[in-house]
Amino acid sequence: MPVTPPSSAPALAVRDLRFRHASRDRSFTLDIPSFAVEAGESVLLTGPSGSGKSTLLFLLAGLLDPDAGTVEVAGSNMHALHGAARDRFRGRHLGMVFQTFHLALGYTALENVMMAILFGAPPKERVPEAPKARAEALLAALEIDRPSALVETLSIGQQQRVAVARALACRPAIVLADEPTASLDAANASRAVELLRATCNAEKAALLVVSHDHGLRPSFDRSVDLLSIVRNPGDVAAASATAPEGAPR
Amino acid sequence: MTDLAIVLRSLRARTFSTAVTAVTVAIATALLLTLLSLRQAGSSAFLRGSGNAHLLVSADAGPLVSVLNAIFYANAPQRAIPFAKFNQIRESFPWAWAIPMQQGDSFRGFPTLATSPQFFSKFEPAVGEPWRFAEGRAFDKNFEAVLGSAVARDTGLRVGAELAFTHGSGDEHGHVHDEFAFTVVGILEPTGSAHDRAIFCDLDSSWVLHAHDRRERDGLVKHEHTHGGPPATTVADLIDDDRRITGILLRLPTREGSSVPAALQQQFDVLRRDPTITVANPADQIGKLLSIIGRVDLLFVALAVVILVSSVISILVALYNSMRERRRQVAIFRVLGASKGRVMALVLTESALIGLLGGAGGILLATFGTAVAASYLKHEVGLVLGFAVDPRSAVIVLALTVLLACLAGILPASLAYRTPVADELRPTA
Numbered sequence: 001m002p003v004t005p006p007s008s009a010p011a012l013a014v015r016d017l018r019f020r021h022a023s024r025d026r027s028f029t030l031d032i033p034s035f036a037v038e039a040g041e042s043v044l045l046t047g048p049s050g051s052g053k054s055t056l057l058f059l060l061a062g063l064l065d066p067d068a069g070t071v072e073v074a075g076s077n078m079h080a081l082h083g084a085a086r087d088r089f090r091g092r093h094l095g096m097v098f099q100t101f102h103l104a105l106g107y108t109a110l111e112n113v114m115m116a117i118l119f120g121a122p123p124k125e126r127v128p129e130a131p132k133a134r135a136e137a138l139l140a141a142l143e144i145d146r147p148s149a150l151v152e153t154l155s156i157g158q159q160q161r162v163a164v165a166r167a168l169a170c171r172p173a174i175v176l177a178d179e180p181t182a183s184l185d186a187a188n189a190s191r192a193v194e195l196l197r198a199t200c201n202a203e204k205a206a207l208l209v210v211s212h213d214h215g216l217r218p219s220f221d222r223s224v225d226l227l228s229i230v231r232n233p234g235d236v237a238a239a240s241a242t243a244p245e246g247a248p249r
Numbered sequence: 250m251t252d253l254a255i256v257l258r259s260l261r262a263r264t265f266s267t268a269v270t271a272v273t274v275a276i277a278t279a280l281l282l283t284l285l286s287l288r289q290a291g292s293s294a295f296l297r298g299s300g301n302a303h304l305l306v307s308a309d310a311g312p313l314v315s316v317l318n319a320i321f322y323a324n325a326p327q328r329a330i331p332f333a334k335f336n337q338i339r340e341s342f343p344w345a346w347a348i349p350m351q352q353g354d355s356f357r358g359f360p361t362l363a364t365s366p367q368f369f370s371k372f373e374p375a376v377g378e379p380w381r382f383a384e385g386r387a388f389d390k391n392f393e394a395v396l397g398s399a400v401a402r403d404t405g406l407r408v409g410a411e412l413a414f415t416h417g418s419g420d421e422h423g424h425v426h427d428e429f430a431f432t433v434v435g436i437l438e439p440t441g442s443a444h445d446r447a448i449f450c451d452l453d454s455s456w457v458l459h460a461h462d463r464r465e466r467d468g469l470v471k472h473e474h475t476h477g478g479p480p481a482t483t484v485a486d487l488i489d490d491d492r493r494i495t496g497i498l499l500r501l502p503t504r505e506g507s508s509v510p511a512a513l514q515q516q517f518d519v520l521r522r523d524p525t526i527t528v529a530n531p532a533d534q535i536g537k538l539l540s541i542i543g544r545v546d547l548l549f550v551a552l553a554v555v556i557l558v559s560s561v562i563s564i565l566v567a568l569y570n571s572m573r574e575r576r577r578q579v580a581i582f583r584v585l586g587a588s589k590g591r592v593m594a595l596v597l598t599e600s601a602l603i604g605l606l607g608g609a610g611g612i613l614l615a616t617f618g619t620a621v622a623a624s625y626l627k628h629e630v631g632l633v634l635g636f637a638v639d640p641r642s643a644v645i646v647l648a649l650t651v652l653l654a655c656l657a658g659i660l661p662a663s664l665a666y667r668t669p670v671a672d673e674l675r676p677t678a
Binding site for chain 1: 581
């Protein structure tokens with residue numbers, strides 16, 4: 001059951017999204033007529049490697065521009081915004097967790113979370129606490145025992161928790177996670193996903209995880225196969241079949 | 250956490266690169282500042298020496314030569330003026346003072362200057378800085394000598410010591426008047442002028458040396474180099490022809506309501522009508538000299554600016570090299586909501602901060618360096634240079650360094666601006 005949504009608009013709504021995915025050896029068009037994640041809902045989006053899952057996340061985050069269609073986050077059309085406005089919108093309303101975490105090296109765990117608040121600059125009514133207090137509370141909730149240590153000195157598990165804390169720092173409408181468990185074994189993977197889901201739940205953020213790992217399904221409200229939401233599953237499947245493992249494009 | 254904290258962290262994460270780059274900039278900044286202050290010190294050192302004298306009269310070939318000889322002791326003046334001419338000039342106008350000078354002898358290579366006691370009581374080697382005695386007093390009898398500070402330091406002579414002048418400016422040429430011993434009665438404080446390297450005595454004593462030579466040539470006295478006994482020539486033996494001087498320092502009266510420049514020009518023109526003498530305005534001549542030197546040392550300053558520019562390019566190189574590893578970081582900042590402009594500003598700030606750090610270090614280095622150099626020059630060379638970093642040029646050089654650092658940051662900052670976020674963050678192996 002999804003938790004009570006903070007607003008009536010879905011956390012994420014995709015309509016007629018088209019993006020021509022091209023690389024040296026293959027190209028196909030990602031074509032999604034409709035896809036939505038309700039406020040507070042947790043969704044697992046599965047698909048084979050090379051089917052364009054990461055590309056889809058970058059499109060949803062406004063880091064890539066689609067050829068056509070709209071992506072609405074918390075009711076606003078992400079791609080209608082440009083430049084600094086879109087960056088600011090992404091920082092405020094979207095949290096991202098990457099497979100390799102992409103923490104800012106050379107900064108402490110606390111600083112990594114605080115810089116999300118610095119760059120996202122969420123409005124006071126959404127994050128009324130002082131940035132440092134907010135970051136400390138999140139890190140404590142995620143059981144980071146050394147928040148003042150440089151992130152590169154933390155264990156992989158702790159680093160992942162810092163990445164989760166950073167994604168949630170601005171109380172976003174939705175957290176997008178790309179293969180968050182790829183570097184973990186099966187037992188740790190389901191524990192990590194459970195932590196991610198529970199934290200998002202506690203912070204009232206929707207969660208969209210993309211993964212090739214169908215085993216994660218039980219942790220989510222809903223599971224969706226990418227091939228089931230695209231208009232051209234044949235093309236996508238054919239493209240992914242030729243993709244070399246470990247280089248999903 | 251602020252943007253500045255983000256930048257400071259980034260600088261600290263690359264401590265070695267930051268330090269090396271900042272030190273490079275600091276050395277270049279210090280070099281530029283030192284050259285600038287050396288330039289000012291050199292100019293002001295040249296302005297010392299003629300002090301509060303308004304005009305210099307000599308028989309030298311030209312005004313610049315006469316100033317170089319009389320004020321800077323470059324060479325012994327070649328031609329003399331009869332003392333009668335001094336009296337004539339002195340009485341021609343109500344001068345504040347007129348001081349006769351006779352140069353041409355030396356002691357161990359240090360030039361001598363025979364003059365009147367007013368040289369110490371009225372003349373100031375630098376305006377507003379009258380003579381001060383480190384030891385003893387001015388001469389008031391014949392065959393008493395006063396040593397410039399550099400002479401005392403280099404020869405080790407103290408008050409009470411005896412010395413004999415050499416006719417001519419070198420030790421090898423001329424001969425030593427060792428039958429006439431001068432007693433040191435005073436040692437001067439450093440003035441930062443060429444007078445520090447001179448030995449002073451009264452005119453009569455100097456004239457006696459020359460009268461003795463004349464009498465020797467005429468067969469009136471025998472050439473003798475024996476000590477003891479009364480000298481064969483005394484002041485009583487002087488004839489008018491012995492009484493020659495090589496220069497006259499003049500000062501116009503400075504009264505309320507009278508214009509010194511106008512009177513100066515007027516007296517300058519009057520004196521110039523006399524074809525037997527050369528009249529010079531020392532300040533004008535030194536100004537001309539400095540304008541020649543000024544062009545040369547401007548070249549050094551230009552060179553130092555080039556060095557500063559190339560040191561700032563090292564900031565560009567350091568940042569540019571780090572951009573490869575920082576592109577991922579820039580992409581992370583973008584995901585977190587930082588705009589392209591903001592990440593560009595972060596890199597520019599970082600560049601400017603390295604410039605500021607290096608510039609500030611350079612000011613410290615130059616301040617310390619000039620203090621050490623000034624102390625060395627004063628104690629080892631006897632050169633008193635007002636040799637310190639001028640706060641105004643320090644601020645200008647610092648601003649220049651930061652500005653150049655900002656320019657150097659533009660290329661790395663534009664790399665940050667153009668970082669393709671999605672490509673940087675793809676989970677490729």
